Amino acid sequence: MSDCISLSAGGSAQVKLELTGIGKSYVRDKRPHLVLDGISLHVREGEFVTLIGPSGSGKSTLFRLIGGVERPDAGTIRIGGRDTTGERGHISYMPQQASLFPWLSVAANVASALTTAGLGAQEAAALAAQWLERIGLADVAGEYPHVLSGGMQQRVSFLRALLMPRDVMCLDEPFAALDALTRADMQAWLLRLWEEQRRSVLFVTHSIEEALTLSDRIYVLSRAPARVLREIKVPFERPRRADVWKEPAFVRLKEEVLELLRSTAAR
Amino acid sequence: MASRTLLQRFWLPAGALALLVLVWQLICKLGGVDPWILPAPSAIAHNMWDDSSRLWSQVWFTLRLALKGIGLGIVIGVAAALLFHLIPGVRAALSPIIIITQNIPLIALGPLLIVWFGFGLLPKLILLVLVCFFPIAWSMLSGLGQAEPHLREYLAMIGASRWEVLWRLELPASLPSFFTGLKLTATYSITAVIVAEWLGSSEGIGHYLVLKSKGYDTPGVFSAIACIVALALLFYGAAALLERLAIRWRPGRQAAQGGRSA
Numbered sequence: 001m002s003d004c005i006s007l008s009a010g011g012s013a014q015v016k017l018e019l020t021g022i023g024k025s026y027v028r029d030k031r032p033h034l035v036l037d038g039i040s041l042h043v044r045e046g047e048f049v050t051l052i053g054p055s056g057s058g059k060s061t062l063f064r065l066i067g068g069v070e071r072p073d074a075g076t077i078r079i080g081g082r083d084t085t086g087e088r089g090h091i092s093y094m095p096q097q098a099s100l101f102p103w104l105s106v107a108a109n110v111a112s113a114l115t116t117a118g119l120g121a122q123e124a125a126a127l128a129a130q131w132l133e134r135i136g137l138a139d140v141a142g143e144y145p146h147v148l149s150g151g152m153q154q155r156v157s158f159l160r161a162l163l164m165p166r167d168v169m170c171l172d173e174p175f176a177a178l179d180a181l182t183r184a185d186m187q188a189w190l191l192r193l194w195e196e197q198r199r200s201v202l203f204v205t206h207s208i209e210e211a212l213t214l215s216d217r218i219y220v221l222s223r224a225p226a227r228v229l230r231e232i233k234v235p236f237e238r239p240r241r242a243d244v245w246k247e248p249a250f251v252r253l254k255e256e257v258l259e260l261l262r263s264t265a266a267r
Numbered sequence: 268m269a270s271r272t273l274l275q276r277f278w279l280p281a282g283a284l285a286l287l288v289l290v291w292q293l294i295c296k297l298g299g300v301d302p303w304i305l306p307a308p309s310a311i312a313h314n315m316w317d318d319s320s321r322l323w324s325q326v327w328f329t330l331r332l333a334l335k336g337i338g339l340g341i342v343i344g345v346a347a348a349l350l351f352h353l354i355p356g357v358r359a360a361l362s363p364i365i366i367i368t369q370n371i372p373l374i375a376l377g378p379l380l381i382v383w384f385g386f387g388l389l390p391k392l393i394l395l396v397l398v399c400f401f402p403i404a405w406s407m408l409s410g411l412g413q414a415e416p417h418l419r420e421y422l423a424m425i426g427a428s429r430w431e432v433l434w435r436l437e438l439p440a441s442l443p444s445f446f447t448g449l450k451l452t453a454t455y456s457i458t459a460v461i462v463a464e465w466l467g468s469s470e471g472i473g474h475y476l477v478l479k480s481k482g483y484d485t486p487g488v489f490s491a492i493a494c495i496v497a498l499a500l501l502f503y504g505a506a507a508l509l510e511r512l513a514i515r516w517r518p519g520r521q522a523a524q525g526g527r528s529a
Contacts, residue, residue: 067424089426099421103439103516112435116427144516164425 016080016200017043017066017168023074024061025225034225035061038075041219041228043168046198050211052257053221054265059204062226063172066202067091080167092117092164094171098153100145107132107141110160117164131159135193151182158190162197171203175210187213188242195239208257212250213240220257222264229260306486311493314486322475326494329471333460333502336392340399340452345445347400348407353433358408369401373459377466391463398459402451410444411437446510453502461495472498 022039025032035058043049051059064070066077068088076083079090092113100109107128114124132141135155145153154174161169175183191214194201205211211218218232232253236244244250288308294300295307302310315322347365351358373394380390414436422432464473472494479487 063424068426069420069423088423091424091426093421093424095417095421095424097417099417101418101435101439103442103514113425116422116425116431146516170424 013044013046014081015042015078016045016047017202018078019062019066019075020078021075022062022065022072022077024058024065024070024072036065036072037225037227039221039226039228040075041231043200043202045200048194048201048203048214048216050203050205050215050218051221052205052208052211052218052261053226054223054261055206057221057223058226059221060172063093063170063204066168066170067093089117090166091168091170092161092166094154094157094161094169094174096173096176098145098150098157100153100156102145104145105142106137106145106148106156109145109156110163113160114163117166119165127163131163132156135159149182150178151186154178154186155189158193162193162199167200169199169201171201173204173206176206183210190214191240191242208254208261209245211257212236212253213244218257220260229264232257303483303485306489310486311489315490315493318487318490322472322490322494325470325472325475326498329460329464329473330498332388332391332463332471333395333456333498336395336399336460337452337456337502339392339396340456341403341449343396344400344403344448344452345407347404348411348441351404351408352411352437365401365404368397373398373462377462381467386467391460391468394463395456395459399452399456402455403445403448406444406448406451407441410441413444414440442514443510446506446514449509450503450506453506454499457495457499457502 019039019041022036023034024036025034027033039062041049041051051062053059061070065072066079068084068086068090071086075085077085084090100106101112104112107125110128110132111121111124114127115121119127129138129141132138137152137155140148140152145156148156158171158174161171175186178186187210194214203211203214212234215234218234220229220232221227222229234253235249236247292308295302295305295310300307306314351361376397377390377394380393384390384393418436418440419432422436427435460471461473461476464471465477468474472491476488476491476495479491
């Protein structure tokens with residue numbers, strides 16, 4: 001595991017997700033509207049990469065392409081070193097809404113996602129139980145999701161994505177619907193869990209602080225049609241401190257990203 | 268809160284019903300209404316008591332026939348809903364035909380079925396199934412299509428198969444609609460089974476009704492009606508009970524969506 005850290009920092013670890021020249025347009029009012037204009041980016045093994053951009057910059061569209069729900073008009077998507085353009089079933093996913101199935105217990109929600117990823121039913125149930133215990137949710141494992149608070153539902157949703165044996169985890173604004181305090185708690189929790197597990201993550205957020213706190217690298221996207229405006233390496237060491245936002249470099253980077261987003265929104 | 272609900276849900280309707288029966292009784296006794304026109308509730312109860320063993324055997328026959336019809340109706344209704352849902356084009360092609368079958372009056376269809384299939388069990392079952400399958404198929408079909416979009420999107424993103432989407436999402440999501448259909452079916456099935464027995468049977472509460480009606484035995488007719496109403500309530504109650512046993516997550520559905528701010 002410690003190898004991964006140094007390798008990802010050095011930039012030579014295996015590339016888990018690679019997008020090359022992704023283009024996508026939709027027809028609206030009988031005219032094609034370009035949404036993604038030649039997006040190229042990558043996520044290395046054990047790397048936490050964040051996409052940040054103005055709302056409506058096509059981040060969700062990009063996720064649907066990576067998930068294989070839609071096909072890009074141009075470009076290729078490689079996951080785990082293989083061309084998977086338009087193929088489903090190569091990523092695990094955590095959406096903005098927890099999206100737990102109301103008729104399944106918390107444990108069954110986790111386990112059923114694992115069986116979709118190819119695990120046997122018994123193995124999936126055992127893994128779900130073991131990990132719910134580990135993150136302190138053992139006593140609600142048998143409950144229906146509605147008894148859980150929003151933050152707890154998102155923990156279950158994250159666990160479900162973490163345990164799926166897939167090359168890349170895609171997290172689509174997972175904390176956007178939470179209040180500020182719960183959100184800060186969830187960021188610290190996710191950071192701790194992720195730094196233990198070191199999965200390859202592609203994360204979408206609107207929050208610059210969130211991006212700087214969690215990520216190894218950040219891609220700043222322009223407004224639609226989206227292009228990569230800048231790639232930013234986040235210089236803070238791992239394991240990352242919860243009060244990293246107090247560092248002068250943090251403030252400088254935050255201003256830099258804010259300025260980029262302002263300039264693209266103003267045009 | 269709970270006691271208020273119990274008052275509203277049970278004691279108010281029960282009290283209104285009791286009052287109705289009391290007024291009926293008083294009108295018959297004090298108003299001097301001829302018992303051949305409208306028998307008093309007490310006279311009906313007396314008649315039911317006297318004829319109880321015969322009524323029981325007739326009700327039992329009707330109950331079994333209705334259960335056979337509902338059982339087949341459920342199987343065919345669910346199968347039809349799945350077929351319509353899973354195979355595009357089938358719905359568009361067959362909907363008009365199915366709606367036509369629902370618009371033919373039972374009174375017209377019954378004699379035809381007897382001409383075609385005789386006086387046995389088969390024509391009665393066909394009539395029953397035609398009535399029973401429709402509410403289930405139609406409600407469930409809408410339920411299958413109304414599964415929550417964000418859950419559908421989640422399953423698509425993790426690469427779930429069509430079969431998994433059906434099994435994990437669409438079928439559980441359609442259960443509330445299925446039970447809405449089942450409760451309708453439970454009520455309609457009693458009407459249908461009475462018509463079926465009326466048209467051609469030598470047994471059942473529908474047959475009993477015909478006999479009493481032709482003999483101008485008004486207390487007998489009301490006894491049959493009381494049994495039919497009791498059967499309909501029993502079936503509806505059974506369907507509602509099954510629903511509560513099967514759908515235990517429903518109280519939290521709203522909370523599951525609203526709980527994100529907690």
